[in-house]
Amino acid sequence: MKSMEMQLSLPMSAEVEKIENAARLIEKDVKCHHSIAALSRKVLMNKSQLKSRFRELYGVGPYTYLQQQRLERSKMLLLAGESVQCVALTVGFCGKQSATNFVRFFKRKMRLSPDAWRKLQGNCPQNG
Incomplete structure (x- = not known):
């Protein structure tokens, strides 16, 4: 049962790739503001999904990641x-x-x- 719960909470590999792409976009150009809307369009995810999955993977949201x-x-x-x-x-x-x-x-x-x-x-x- 716990294994199934863990699988549901972790992003799937295609999502992970998209989220990692979003992180790379941020890392590549820290000068840019990178709005959630723009990032979500670039990685083909909806905004709320990007924010929540990004936080799951990196422990912080995209904006905090940009600040870091x-x-x-x-x-x-x-x-x-x-x-x-x-x-x-x-x-x-x-x-x-x-x-x-x-x-x-x-x-x-x-x-x-x-x-x-x-x-x-x-x-x-x-x-x-």
Whole structure:
């Protein structure tokens, strides 16, 4: 009985492939917003099914996954010595307040400013 319950709760392999495709789309372009509607169209799933199955497979919804990917990419760029402004633009923070909004996002997730985090990692920015 438990085996049958587990089978019903896990996404089927065709669904898993679609969900993994959605995750790859997010990973490939963290700069893009990736709305649920757009992702669901690209992977040929309905929106509610994509959200629930994505959460089952990755433990978080697509938007949270995007935020995690942005954070990881930003940490790599900071360690490579990129400026906060450059990192902000690269991971999808656009407009006049891009650096400010990125710093706010980074602080909320890491509890440190990007520059403070970078210093703790032992790397000082090379280009400001």
